[in-house]
Amino acid sequence: MNRLSISNLRVSIAEQEIIRGLSLAVPKGEVHAIMGPNGSGKSTLAKVLAGHPDYKVTMGEVLMDGEDILGLAPDERARKGLFLAFQYPSEIPGVTIANFLRAAVQARLPEGEELEATDYYARLYEKMDLLEMDRSFTSRSVNEGFSGGEKKRNEILQLAMLEPKYAVLDETDSGLDIDALKVVANGVNSMRGPNRGILVITHYQRLLDYIVPDHVHVMVQGRIVRSGGKELALELEEKGYEGYDEVKDEVSEPAMV
Amino acid sequence: MTNQTAVLDEVMELESPQEHCGPAILSGPSVAREAELPGWFHDQQRAAWAKFESFPFPNRKDQAWRFSSVEALDLSRYAQPARLTQFERDEILGRSVGLDAVAGRLIFADDQLVRRDPLSETLLKTGVLLMPLERALLEHEDLFRKHFMAQPAALGSAKFAALHEAFVNSGTFIYVPRGVEVELPIEIFHWLHGENAAVFPHTLLIADEFSKVTVIEHFRSAHPERSGFACGVNDLVAGNGAKINYICAQNWNEKALSIQINATTADRDASALSLNVHLGGAYSRFESLSRLTGEGARSDLLAVSVANGTQEFDARTLQDHVSPHTTSDLLYKNALTDRTRNTFGGLIRVEPHAHFTDAYQTVRNLLLSDDAEANSMPGLEILADNVKCSHGATSGQINEDEMFYLLARGIPLPIAKQLLIIGFLNEVVDRLQHPAITDLVRELIEDKFGPR
Numbered sequence: 053m054n055r056l057s058i059s060n061l062r063v064s065i066a067e068q069e070i071i072r073g074l075s076l077a078v079p080k081g082e083v084h085a086i087m088g089p090n091g092s093g094k095s096t097l098a099k100v101l102a103g104h105p106d107y108k109v110t111m112g113e114v115l116m117d118g119e120d121i122l123g124l125a126p127d128e129r130a131r132k133g134l135f136l137a138f139q140y141p142s143e144i145p146g147v148t149i150a151n152f153l154r155a156a157v158q159a160r161l162p163e164g165e166e167l168e169a170t171d172y173y174a175r176l177y178e179k180m181d182l183l184e185m186d187r188s189f190t191s192r193s194v195n196e197g198f199s200g201g202e203k204k205r206n207e208i209l210q211l212a213m214l215e216p217k218y219a220v221l222d223e224t225d226s227g228l229d230i231d232a233l234k235v236v237a238n239g240v241n242s243m244r245g246p247n248r249g250i251l252v253i254t255h256y257q258r259l260l261d262y263i264v265p266d267h268v269h270v271m272v273q274g275r276i277v278r279s280g281g282k283e284l285a286l287e288l289e290e291k292g293y294e295g296y297d298e299v300k301d302e303v304s305e306p307a308m309v
Numbered sequence: 310m311t312n313q314t315a316v317l318d319e320v321m322e323l324e325s326p327q328e329h330c331g332p333a334i335l336s337g338p339s340v341a342r343e344a345e346l347p348g349w350f351h352d353q354q355r356a357a358w359a360k361f362e363s364f365p366f367p368n369r370k371d372q373a374w375r376f377s378s379v380e381a382l383d384l385s386r387y388a389q390p391a392r393l394t395q396f397e398r399d400e401i402l403g404r405s406v407g408l409d410a411v412a413g414r415l416i417f418a419d420d421q422l423v424r425r426d427p428l429s430e431t432l433l434k435t436g437v438l439l440m441p442l443e444r445a446l447l448e449h450e451d452l453f454r455k456h457f458m459a460q461p462a463a464l465g466s467a468k469f470a471a472l473h474e475a476f477v478n479s480g481t482f483i484y485v486p487r488g489v490e491v492e493l494p495i496e497i498f499h500w501l502h503g504e505n506a507a508v509f510p511h512t513l514l515i516a517d518e519f520s521k522v523t524v525i526e527h528f529r530s531a532h533p534e535r536s537g538f539a540c541g542v543n544d545l546v547a548g549n550g551a552k553i554n555y556i557c558a559q560n561w562n563e564k565a566l567s568i569q570i571n572a573t574t575a576d577r578d579a580s581a582l583s584l585n586v587h588l589g590g591a592y593s594r595f596e597s598l599s600r601l602t603g604e605g606a607r608s609d610l611l612a613v614s615v616a617n618g619t620q621e622f623d624a625r626t627l628q629d630h631v632s633p634h635t636t637s638d639l640l641y642k643n644a645l646t647d648r649t650r651n652t653f654g655g656l657i658r659v660e661p662h663a664h665f666t667d668a669y670q671t672v673r674n675l676l677l678s679d680d681a682e683a684n685s686m687p688g689l690e691i692l693a694d695n696v697k698c699s700h701g702a703t704s705g706q707i708n709e710d711e712m713f714y715l716l717a718r719g720i721p722l723p724i725a726k727q728l729l730i731i732g733f734l735n736e737v738v739d740r741l742q743h744p745a746i747t748d749l750v751r752e753l754i755e756d757k758f759g760p761r
Binding site: 126127130136141146194 | 708709710711713714715716717718719720721722724725728729731732733734735736739
């Protein structure tokens, strides 16, 4: 029950199958990493979990704590506790971070209950301090004119404010220099805990030096082809993804965790 | 239903408007009212009425009315409003909530002055004038005559400008003397009250050399369902080096017919910024003439509109560069839902000697429904050299990536939509460097979407 569980998932976009029978389970309290070469379908998986309308699920199921979420609208999934940190967060001109997050937090309150502004700002500032974000950020438009690092920090700020049950971090390390990477990893680590499952999607191992996963999965051509402990990430860093194309053909059934 | 009750209904329908209103406006200004005004103005009004009667009714074949629903301009039902009772005045006063801090305030309902919060002693000593128009007619006749409707209504509504002039009997007169800066905004309310009432709000703002002033006008309806007609004119005059900010918050109910005619003149090194927020009205037309008469003058023309149901907004503008080294920058943004319509017709005219002019015109429409219609007609007429001009009008839908981003944060679709619309409009609203007014304008826009 207490897991985000993906079974035999198949996903297409414009008749092209991108995810081809993927199974994976992320229990609460654990951090899992998916690594894989470009084009392996990692980002597609992230978007499908969040409910992006461009992708068509042709088979399989995704259960969050036992509940099938594939039939839910993106906003319903999010309110039930799923969070996606985007690889390329959208810029929302004219909508300030404060108002945006406020709407997101408000949406999680019971019907008729109004967000208490003082508490909200106190919490917001606390999380911003953790992520070393200047308070002036609150009045800036969401991601507009942000550097790569600022965008990613903003994603983690949202993660921290919304406290989801399950978080999927899509290439959160891209666009980060080493200092920013540490700050972001620090933010993510502060969110680790027994009541939260985290799925980190990355191309490079370096993020996993700072966000140390419990399990590592290798994704190639839309499937998980190998799973292991954190040392698997180091092996991939050393040897790269070469050889996994062949492995793919040997795997008739997707690896189960 | 018997014939008798049918007759009775008819009689009651005929009678009820008469209880609340004076004579129909199409029968001409009433003699009783004219007696209160000086003779020369009386003559001017009579001449204006003759003009109104002689000018042709708008026609869609006329470029100035192209795409406009001219049939909405049937004025036969509108009448001069009746006197308000004390109870009605008190009730309107209680609802006239705007800015917390103002330099002075006038509140009108059905063209009757309901309240006047005068300027501070300090401002009065500097010579700033804030008074009802009918007093300025008597006490400051020279200033009044020099500036009152001095610019011709060149954008199609000459007929309605004449109607306004024929009927105007109240409004606001503001004069800021040389070098005086009025820090807090001056606030004006105009309410439509009676069923089928016709009002003719007028604001005449004269900012003398190197003075500075901000004026906000609220246009509201006392009743959500009563129809009414507002035919307003404002003249904004910025003298050498003066700075004017003018904000129009048009929030009539969705039954109202509204025509607002603006003329702004900016003299040497003056700067005039106007922000027009159009939220109300069944049909709302806004004509804005901005004349840059002195070298170095600048004019910022800003407007936003949000249309629901079957509302129609119709904006016509002219950025008229008369002198060299002048700048004008127009940014209009419109959000259209349901079966609404928006028309924009705008011309940048750079007159023969107005070299080194910078003139920009940008119109953006956000179409939130397949049935919404936006028509934009930008235009350029450049008769000088060394001119930088650009114009562009675009219409588009909500960006799907932006929408998905909001949804992925758990924000429900209607609220996500609202955030994106407000975000779209904020680019315009943020150009106004006045936090209190910006907040007020945002609230008005948010209220348009109803309670969350």
